[in-house]
Amino acid sequence: MEARHHLYLLVVAFVFYEQPVLAVSADQSSVVYPWPEPTFYYAKEFFYLIDTDHFDFRATNNTCNILKEAFRRYAAIILGSAGKEQQSGAVNGSKSTTVGDSVAEVMVQVNTPCNDGDRPNADSDESYYIAVNAAALVMANEVWGAMRGLETFSQMIYQGDMGRLIVNESEVTDKPRFGYRGILIDTSNHFISVPILLQNLDAMELNKFNVFHWHIVDDISFPYQSEQFPNLSDKGAYNKYTHVYSKTDVMQVIEYGRLRGIRVIVEFDTPGHTLSWGKGQPDLLTKCYTGDKPNGQFGPINPILQSAYTFLDSLFAEIGRLFPDDYIHIGGNDVNFSCWESNPEIKEFMKQMNYTALQLEQYYFQKVLNIVRDLYRKNIVWQDVYDNGVLSAGTIYQVWKSDWQSTIATLTAAAYETILSSCWFLDNISNSNEWIKYYQCEPYDFKGSMEDKQRVKGGEAILWSTYVDDTNLMTKIWPGASAVGERLWSDISVNNVTAAFPRLIEHHCRMVRRGISAEPLGPGYCIKEYKAPV
Numbered sequence: 001m002e003a004r005h006h007l008y009l010l011v012v013a014f015v016f017y018e019q020p021v022l023a024v025s026a027d028q029s030s031v032v033y034p035w036p037e038p039t040f041y042y043a044k045e046f047f048y049l050i051d052t053d054h055f056d057f058r059a060t061n062n063t064c065n066i067l068k069e070a071f072r073r074y075a076a077i078i079l080g081s082a083g084k085e086q087q088s089g090a091v092n093g094s095k096s097t098t099v100g101d102s103v104a105e106v107m108v109q110v111n112t113p114c115n116d117g118d119r120p121n122a123d124s125d126e127s128y129y130i131a132v133n134a135a136a137l138v139m140a141n142e143v144w145g146a147m148r149g150l151e152t153f154s155q156m157i158y159q160g161d162m163g164r165l166i167v168n169e170s171e172v173t174d175k176p177r178f179g180y181r182g183i184l185i186d187t188s189n190h191f192i193s194v195p196i197l198l199q200n201l202d203a204m205e206l207n208k209f210n211v212f213h214w215h216i217v218d219d220i221s222f223p224y225q226s227e228q229f230p231n232l233s234d235k236g237a238y239n240k241y242t243h244v245y246s247k248t249d250v251m252q253v254i255e256y257g258r259l260r261g262i263r264v265i266v267e268f269d270t271p272g273h274t275l276s277w278g279k280g281q282p283d284l285l286t287k288c289y290t291g292d293k294p295n296g297q298f299g300p301i302n303p304i305l306q307s308a309y310t311f312l313d314s315l316f317a318e319i320g321r322l323f324p325d326d327y328i329h330i331g332g333n334d335v336n337f338s339c340w341e342s343n344p345e346i347k348e349f350m351k352q353m354n355y356t357a358l359q360l361e362q363y364y365f366q367k368v369l370n371i372v373r374d375l376y377r378k379n380i381v382w383q384d385v386y387d388n389g390v391l392s393a394g395t396i397y398q399v400w401k402s403d404w405q406s407t408i409a410t411l412t413a414a415a416y417e418t419i420l421s422s423c424w425f426l427d428n429i430s431n432s433n434e435w436i437k438y439y440q441c442e443p444y445d446f447k448g449s450m451e452d453k454q455r456v457k458g459g460e461a462i463l464w465s466t467y468v469d470d471t472n473l474m475t476k477i478w479p480g481a482s483a484v485g486e487r488l489w490s491d492i493s494v495n496n497v498t499a500a501f502p503r504l505i506e507h508h509c510r511m512v513r514r515g516i517s518a519e520p521l522g523p524g525y526c527i528k529e530y531k532a533p534v
């Protein structure tokens with residue numbers, strides 16, 4: 001039924017926009033179709049003008065700074081999309097064409113109290129309802145849903161002839177399919193500056209993502225400036241002055257995300273991927289041996305030294321104070337045993353404990369899990385931790401290898417929670433048609449009961465920064481990640497590539513209009529092209 005509405009609307013919108021003065025373009029042909037697709041969206045062939053002189057939002061019930069900030073943001077987005085020419089001239093060709101029929105005030109009703117300091121979390125309610133008629137209303141249970149509704153509302157407004165802003169009489173009911181809709185950015189292979197990270201949070205809000213997974217350090221560099229261990233970034237960052245994230249930087253990113261209903265989950269990946277840590281923290285890493293001599297190389301964190309755990313305990317306590325989310329990502333991917341197995345002290349320890357290297361890793365992980373639990377934090381790990389035999393209640397396993405169906409089936413059947421990433425490695429984009437593969441990857445496409453499937457909490461698109469820096473980060477992520485965004489937000493039945501394509505083209509132009517350097521999806525143009533900052 002809903003699908004039929006959608007098709008009908010698309011066709012109607014197309015016919016309508018062939019007529020007006022403005023040239024038909026990617027911008028206009030399928031305009032007023034929000035992305036990701038709402039659960040229920042119905043627009044009548046009847047519209048209202050936006051009264052741009054008096055336009056504003058009004059909180060009718062509960063309000064807080066988060067909501068007020070969202071009002072400011074969306075008023076600017078909506079009014080900013082109006083051209084100068086809109087202030088004069090009448091709209092032609094409609095049943096309702098007088099200027100008196102205009103929307104000046106949007107009432108926003110949040111049904112539960114919201115406080116200035118609230119944070120989004122795994123249980124945030126992002127559902128909302130919109131009704132546009134003589135009075136426009138956005139209603140939500142929580143402020144997080146109101147924000148998603150404001151985004152949709154902003155996408156329902158379009159420019160008619162003479163450049164005037166228009167919104168159709170319409171009704172929207174919407175909620176996300178998955179509660180966890182993330183994007184990973186690696187800031188170690190290349191340093192990504194704070195303004196670009198913030199810009200990406202804007203783009204995430206536009207695409208209804210709600211988790212920024214900050215893969216902040218790795219083998220190559222250590223840009224996180226620790227208060228307790230300044231040597232980590234002094235020695236491990238590319239540049240200790242210019243290529244670091246200070247405490248203030250981190251707080252700015254978290255706050256910017258919070259105001260957009262986006263959680264920031266930081267990852268400190270151990271015991272592997274830690275070569276940069278070793279530069280500022282002597283004796284942390286395993287010395288690799290060739291025969292009976294150290295060969296000058298280093299391996300994963302040395303799991304047999306108490307000093308390693310004391311250090312991690314202090315570092316994670318600091319991280320826990322700075323990053324408020326309920327979850328910390330503790331990594332665990334690609335642990336290479338060969339260095340551990342070459343080191344005589346570790347060999348001796350393994351012999352005494354009767355451990356294999358695998359069991360040694362399990363021993364390490366139990367200790368790190370205890371450290372994180374002592375901070376009252378839940379954790380996410382890469383699937384490798386499960387592959388290597390560590391199963392821990394309350395952990396979310398991030399599945400990234402290609403045989404994801406069997407891994408997710410096993411994990412969820414054993415009642416563990418997972419998020420999926422295998423299909424969504426953004427750094428491997430060869431051309432923009434890659435979005436089709438992203439779009440067609442269905443997280444429920446594995447053998448399991450409905451109960452098992454509900455243990456898939458969502459997914460995450462991943463951008464390793466090996467070939468990515470400030471110059472191309474946004475372009476690499478968008479609009480590819482938009483396909484992931486719709487997969488994770490919209491109903492399972494919204495999976496028709498042909499139907500999605502024109503909407504995605506329009507969405508691409510919408511992003512470009514808002515200043516996001518999303519790359520094109522093929523030949524064509526946007527009415528308002530991207531303007532590079534000068």
Ligand SMILES: *[C@@H]1O[C@H](CO)[C@@H](O)[C@H](O)[C@H]1NC(C)=O
Binds near residue numbers: 168
């Ligand atoms: C919006 O209203 C106009 C004018 O009545 C109509 O031509 C157009 O098709 C409507 N748009 C949608 C998406 O229904």
Ligand SMILES: *[C@@H]1O[C@H](CO)[C@@H](O)[C@H](O)[C@H]1NC(C)=O
Binds near residue numbers: 060061109111
């Ligand atoms: C919200 O406010 C409106 C009036 O502005 C009132 O009619 C309604 O009962 C309120 N709803 C809640 C849930 O408080």
Ligand SMILES: *[C@@H]1O[C@H](CO)[C@@H](O)[C@H](O)[C@H]1NC(C)=O
Binds near residue numbers: 090092093
């Ligand atoms: C409105 O449409 C009519 C006929 O379709 C046309 O003659 C007239 O010039 C149009 N007015 C404007 C302001 O576009």
Ligand SMILES: *[C@@H]1O[C@H](CO)[C@@H](O)[C@H](O)[C@H]1NC(C)=O
Binds near residue numbers: 228229230231
């Ligand atoms: C940092 O490293 C220097 C040696 O380069 C050392 O002297 C100093 O004690 C270290 N600082 C801390 C806090 O460990």
Ligand SMILES: *[C@@H]1O[C@H](CO)[C@@H](O)[C@H](O)[C@H]1NC(C)=O
Binds near residue numbers: 288299338
């Ligand atoms: C593991 O590390 C050793 C050096 O310690 C290296 O020779 C080997 O290629 C690594 N294995 C993998 C799979 O990366």
Ligand SMILES: *[C@@H]1O[C@H](CO)[C@@H](O)[C@H](O)[C@H]1NC(C)=O
Binds near residue numbers: 354
């Ligand atoms: C060592 O562990 C293996 C299995 O992991 C077990 O079969 C063996 O009995 C153990 N040896 C000792 C001395 O505990």
Ligand SMILES: *[C@@H]1O[C@H](CO)[C@@H](O)[C@H](O)[C@H]1NC(C)=O
Binds near residue numbers: 425427428
């Ligand atoms: C991405 O591309 C690299 C290099 O071409 C390749 O090694 C890697 O396996 C690819 N990853 C995925 C997930 O396709």
Ligand SMILES: *[C@@H]1O[C@H](CO)[C@@H](O)[C@H](O)[C@H]1NC(C)=O
Binds near residue numbers: 007496497498499
């Ligand atoms: C997919 O969408 C296209 C275009 O809207 C439509 O023609 C086609 O029938 C749809 N396919 C399915 C399987 O629904």
